Amino acid sequence: MLCYLYADELNNYPKLQDSMFKDRATQFGERLRWDVSIDKNGYEKDEYDALNPMYAIWRRANGQHGGSMRILPTTGMCMVNDHFSDVAGGTICSPLIWESTRFCLSPDVGNQAERISAAIMLAGCEVGLRFHLSHAVGVFDPRITRIYSALGWSPEIIGQSGSGREKVQVGLWEFSQDIRIQLCQKSRIAPDLSSLWINQAFSVETGQEQSA
Amino acid sequence: MGEITLRNFVQTKLQIFCDRLASCNTFEDLHDFIEGLRGLFEVEHAVYHAANRKGEPFAIVTYSNDWANYYEKEKLYRVDPVVLNAFQRFHPYDWKSLSWDSKPARLMLVDAIDGGVGNQGISIPVRGPNGELSLFSLSHTASDEYWLRFCEDHMQMLLLGAHYLHQKARSIEHQGVNRLYTTLSPREVDALTYLGTGRSRSQVAEHLNISEHTLRVYIESARFKLGALNTVNAVARAVSNGLINI
Structure with a gap:
């Protein structure tokens, strides 16, 4: 299922939290060889995880992390403006644009990879539509652009730098209902079910506590 | 109201909001501006709350003096879920989505409704580039259905408005010293x-x-x-x- 959790809420899901930060270490440290720091628990964490960001997470039936992304507003401190403004051609600051980073898939998901990728992107789209945002902005490794294009929601590239393994790109994703429906199909999640999940996370009826 | 008509209607409100805000030069002006939002949005109250201005909470409110003074005197911002939530969350939130379970919060809620705050509210947290934080809120007495519709219709303009208001408050506070964003890319x-x-x-x-x-x-x-x-x-x-x- 899709979970929308701020960092402090993630503390209530130790198994999910533990597997997410370890999967991030695998993806960004081992596979993509980014210059990330891994702590003594084997977690990949940076200074933005300390800002109590929101995470959109695919939680597997066994309670473990299947995939995730991290979300922060661009009006405050965020990765794209603090570290990649030279790549993006300047800072991107708008109340209607939130940053999405650390798009990650668990190495254990096997043939579910595309479906879970679609689910995580769907989660990002749900957040954007719910809060009436216009775009997401993100820094990403060009090696995962094929995932985005397979999902039919490619970012518009606004800048890039470096080459080979060092190459990074900054892109924009525009939110729309059409994209949402498309991602529901790709992830094989009924639109009503997707709505239910995000409502559980943010709505009046159940408050912020999601069922464990 | 049709969707396009509604969008134009909300857009017009945002323009009025920005026009009025543009002519504010002092905190007194800002107070009048916030007072004027009650009419603009047809709601009972509006609040701008900066969480960490010089280490002290700073708020401009339209509440009755009785309630505002009581809130201040009792330091209710220390237990108020609406305020506490802004430190942890950056998405706009309906006050009903907050947890009012703690005893001080429950007591405060009863007093707040009694004090004329209203039974509905929405808050927009604002994160600034220097790590500063503020909160813009509207409150009203209305049915759940009415309030849900209101929030849905105004969400984008409230997001923009809250940030513009925050910028204005910061520029008044730091008058002549610096601007929020000094450069364009x-x-x-x-x-x-x-x-x-x-x-x-x-x-x-x-x-x-x-x-x-x-x-x-x-x-x-x-x-x-x-x-x-x-x-x-x-x-x-x-x-x-x-x-x-x-």
């Missing part, structure tokens, strides 16, 4: 410069070799940094601040 400079020389958006996009979609983002970002109401206004401000040459 090269792309933003290009976009505003070409628009200022009368080229259409499609011409500018083509000239800069970017899509109109991306151009829109640069314009919106520049507009936000300049605290401008629309594109023309953004170009005018960029010129008068010496950020672009036309």
Whole structure:
């Protein structure tokens, strides 16, 4: 299922939290060889995880992390403006644009990879539509652009730098209902079910506590 | 009301909001501005709350003096879920989605409704570039259905409005010292410069070799940094601040 959790809420899901930060270490440290720091628990964490960001997470039936992304507003401190403004051609600051980073898939998901990728992107789209945002902005490794294009929601590239393994790109994703429906199909999640999940996370009826 | 009519209606409100905000130069002006939001939104109360101004909570409220003084005297911001939530969350929230289970919160809720705050509220947290934090809230007495509709219809304008208000409050606070965002990116400079020389958006996009979609983002970002109401206004401000040459 899709979970929308701020960092402090993630503390209530130790198994999910533990597997997410370890999967991030695998993806960004081992596979993509980014210059990330891994702590003594084997977690990949940076200074933005300390800002109590929101995470959109695919939680597997066994309670473990299947995939995730991290979300922060661009009006405050965020990765794209603090570290990649030279790549993006300047800072991107708008109340209607939130940053999405650390798009990650668990190495254990096997043939579910595309479906879970679609689910995580769907989660990002749900957040954007719910809060009436216009775009997401993100820094990403060009090696995962094929995932985005397979999902039919490619970012518009606004800048890039470096080459080979060092190459990074900054892109924009525009939110729309059409994209949402498309991602529901790709992830094989009924639109009503997707709505239910995000409502559980943010709505009046159940408050912020999601069922464990 | 049809969707397009509604959008125009909300857009008009946002313009009035920005126009009035533009003429504020002091905290007294800002107080009058916030007072005026009650009529603009047809709600009972509006609040601007800066969480960490000089280490002290700072708020402009339209509540009755009785309630405002009581809140201040009892330091209820220490137990108020609406305020506490802003430190942890950055998405807009309906007050009903908060946890009112703690005893001090429950007591406060009863007193607040008694004090005329209303039974409904929405808050927009604002995160600033220097790590500062503020909160813009509206409250009202209404049914759940009415309030849900109101929040849905006004969400985007409240998001923008809350941030513009925050920028204005910061610029009053730091008058003459600095601006929130002192520079535009090269792309933003290009976009505003070409628009200022009368080229259409499609011409500018083509000239800069970017899509109109991306151009829109640069314009919106520049507009936000300049605290401008629309594109023309953004170009005018960029010129008068010496950020672009036309």
